[in-house]
Amino acid sequence: MTELLRAENLYCERDERVLFNHLDFSLQAGEILHVKGPNGAGKTTLLRRLVGLSWVVEGQLKWHDSLSEQGEKLDGHGFWYLAHRPAVTLQQTPLENLAFAVALHNQNLPSEAIWQALDTVGLRGYEDVPAGSLSAGQQRRVSLARLYLDMPSIKLWLLDEPFTALDVNAVRQLERRIEAFAESGGTVVMTSHHGLTHTAVRELLIGAPL
Amino acid sequence: MWQMFVRWFHKWSSPKWFYEMSRPWSFWLGWAAVLLIATALVWGLAFSPVERVQGNSYRIIFLHVPAAFLAQAIYMTIAIAGAVGLVWRIKLAFYAAKQCVPIGTSMALLALITGAIWGKPTWGAWWVWDARLTSMLILLLLYLGLWALQNAMERQESGDRAAAILALVGVVNIPIIKFSVNWWNTLHQPATLKISSAAPMHVSMLIPLLMSILGFYLAFGAWMLIRTRLEILDREKKAKWAQEEIKRLEAN
Amino acid sequence: MMLALAQMMRRELSLANRRRADLANPLFFFLIVVSLFPIGVTPDLEKLSEMAPGxxxxxxxxxxxxSLDLLFRHDYEDGSLEQMLLSSVPPQLLVLCKILSHWLVTGLPLTLLSPLLSVMLALPGSALPLLMLTLALGTLTLSLLGSIGAALTVGLRKGGLLLTILIMPLFVPVIIFGTSAIQAFVNGMPWVAQLSLLGAIAAGAFVVSPWLTxxxxxxxVGD
Incomplete structure (x- = not known):
């Protein structure tokens, strides 16, 4: 197994409170790293540090060469980052939203592929409706539809609370999708309060009560 | 050699080390500044000869000129400190830059007010859209922008960084602003009285002026050190040494 | 890459089109401010024509x-902005797309509206082409420089006023060269130098501002 990430001595404080200190962990290819911890433990912050959006976390990060040229910051084409803010523009249709997300990866997919992904997350018939008129759960699905696109360059998913606002069936579907991605060699880092049971899952507990 | 420099640099950029080492500096700088400024003012106000054209009103240059110099120099300092902070991630540079802003603002204000007082007998009006006054006014606005941005941010670290970027944009702009304001001024008011034009200054005016400028620079150094040291205590108040220091200061 | 940038441009313009109400506001503002001047100062056309360029x-x-306040705000709030910063297309180019489309939907319409308003202020008709040219350059520079300010204030709830405080002092040279070019033209004096300085500032801002933004x-965003 290749080691994709080595994180050493991560330290984070927010509003004069130390969230985590001396945090070391590594990430292997094909693994699902489930970051767990109580609310406000710094899970989102940690994820933002991993993608390179946050500078409040101190410490060293070393990504594998296949994901990052310089080691420190991820290259844009190799991962999906599903953030707390879903990156769904309300004035645009699900189709446009998804196509734009692909464009930001500097790639171009046939529109059938995008239709297909929207169909898989249950948005058939809503492709051309402005996302603003969809329900919260449906908007979440627009964001999640990215994970159902067939893009071989994507080797890593960073998912921040992906199960929020989903119904039971959608949760199960997403679980299966995550597991399938890991089995095909993909790597996942996710934060969630929802438990996952799969052989590839490894848990990382941060901010545990002392 | 280089390694020694790097080690020295790192030592000085550690807030605690800086706090300890700078303790005597603010004291000596402060007293030297007081001494210099006092001498310069007594000399300049009481003993320098009366100027031929402007009479006694010129004497305000002993305040006006140093304040104007400093207002510009401090903006440069802020931009450089901000760049150092951004590039090498040195917290101390941000602390110093932050504490320079109020000092620079007050210097720009002082330069404007003394300029206005000077303008009244010279031009017959409190405010004239003279090129240098206008540039100073814009500099004051730039300072106010920095101050507003620093205080608008919820997290101090974001405010530091944002202000550093703004200061860099401003410092590139300052020469362009000065050039454009000069242009505009000659376009609209070709007959403005130029005060410190070619006429050579008498030695007995020049020496106190230079002393006063040096004194202002030293005073800035002392003031900045004091403010930066307080900023260090405030920002590092979670560290044990800082808490002890705060306790010691409170006991006194 | 060109494809991605074209798509970015198309997205920006179509979003601007769908937020049409935001587009009209700057034009109304322009119209109202300009018509307040004769009311507040004087209806004397000769004096107005002197003030008109300024x-x-x-x-x-x-x-x-x-309107610059909104340049990044929507994208910040829905999370698209983070994705742009993480994109494998250089974010500087994406930002440049946003700036250019902001100019296309604000600066350009303002420029096109200016002849109408200049008639109300009795600016000589012969100065119109130069007025429009300088305004086009000036608003472009403003979109470029202002994007730095918009980026600095994007997370703040009351960013609009702060943005004005931050950017306007930096904008003094552009105002000086722009208005003095027109005034020089009206007074029959040489105006090319001002215009070229205006162009130089715009070019400089074009190169520098995407990086600083x-x-x-x-x-x-990366807080």
């Missing part, structure tokens, strides 16, 4: 500046 310029810039976004 009034038109300042009003157009304020109008454009007010992204640096600022890294601070405010």
């Amino acid at each position: 009034v038109l310029w300042v009003a157009a810039l304020l109008a454009s500046l007010l 992204v640096a600022a976004l890294d601070v405010t």
Whole structure:
């Protein structure tokens, strides 16, 4: 197994409170790293540090060469980052939203592929409706539809609370999708309060009560 | 050699080390500044000869000129400190830059007010859209922008960084602003009285002026050190040494 | 890459089209400010014509500046902005797309509206082409420089006013060269130097501001 990430001595404080200190962990290819911890433990912050959006976390990060040229910051084409803010523009249709997300990866997919992904997350018939008129759960699905696109360059998913606002069936579907991605060699880092049971899952507990 | 420099640099950029080492500096700088400024003012106000054209009103240059110099120099300092902070991630540079802003603002204000007082007998009006006054006014606005941005941010670290970027944009702009304001001024008011034009200054005016400028620079150094040291205590108040220091200061 | 940028441009313009109400506001603002001047100062056409370049310029810039507050705001709130910063397309180019489309939907309409308003202020008709040219350059520079300010204030709830405070002092040279070019033209004096200085500033801002904007976004978004 290749080691994709080595994180050493991560330290984070927010509003004069130390969230985590001396945090070391590594990430292997094909693994699902489930970051767990109580609310406000710094899970989102940690994820933002991993993608390179946050500078409040101190410490060293070393990504594998296949994901990052310089080691420190991820290259844009190799991962999906599903953030707390879903990156769904309300004035645009699900189709446009998804196509734009692909464009930001500097790639171009046939529109059938995008239709297909929207169909898989249950948005058939809503492709051309402005996302603003969809329900919260449906908007979440627009964001999640990215994970159902067939893009071989994507080797890593960073998912921040992906199960929020989903119904039971959608949760199960997403679980299966995550597991399938890991089995095909993909790597996942996710934060969630929802438990996952799969052989590839490894848990990382941060901010545990002392 | 280089390694020694790097080690020295790192030592000085550690807030605690800086706090300890700078303790005597603010004291000596402060007293030297007081001494210099006092001498310069007594000399300049009481003993320098009366100027031929402007009479006694010129004497305000002993305040006006140093304040104007400093207002510009401090903006440069802020931009450089901000760049150092951004590039090498040195917290101390941000602390110093932050504490320079109020000092620079007050210097720009002082330069404007003394300029206005000077303008009244010279031009017959409190405010004239003279090129240098206008540039100073814009500099004051730039300072106010920095101050507003620093205080608008919820997290101090974001405010530091944002202000550093703004200061860099401003410092590139300052020469362009000065050039454009000069242009505009000659376009609209070709007959403005130029005060410190070619006429050579008498030695007995020049020496106190230079002393006063040096004194202002030293005073800035002392003031900045004091403010930066307080900023260090405030920002590092979670560290044990800082808490002890705060306790010691409170006991006194 | 060109494809991605074309798509970015198309997205920006179509979003601007769908937020049409936001587009009209700067134009209304421009119209109102310019018509307040004769009411507040004097209806004397001769005096107005002397003031016209300055009034038109300042009003157009304020109008454009007010809309700049929204340059990154929507994208920041829905999370698209983070994705752009993480994109494998250089974020500087994406930002440049946003700036250019902001100019296309604000600066350009303001420029096109200016002849109408200049008639109300009795600016000589022969100065119209130069007025429009300088305004086009000036609003473009404002979109470029202002994007730095918009990036610095994007996370703040009351960013609009702060943005004006930050950017307007930096904008003094552009106002000076822009208005003095027109005044020089009206008075029959040489005006090419001012115009070329205006162009030089616009070119400089074009090169520098995308980088500084992204640096600022890294601070405010990447918190």
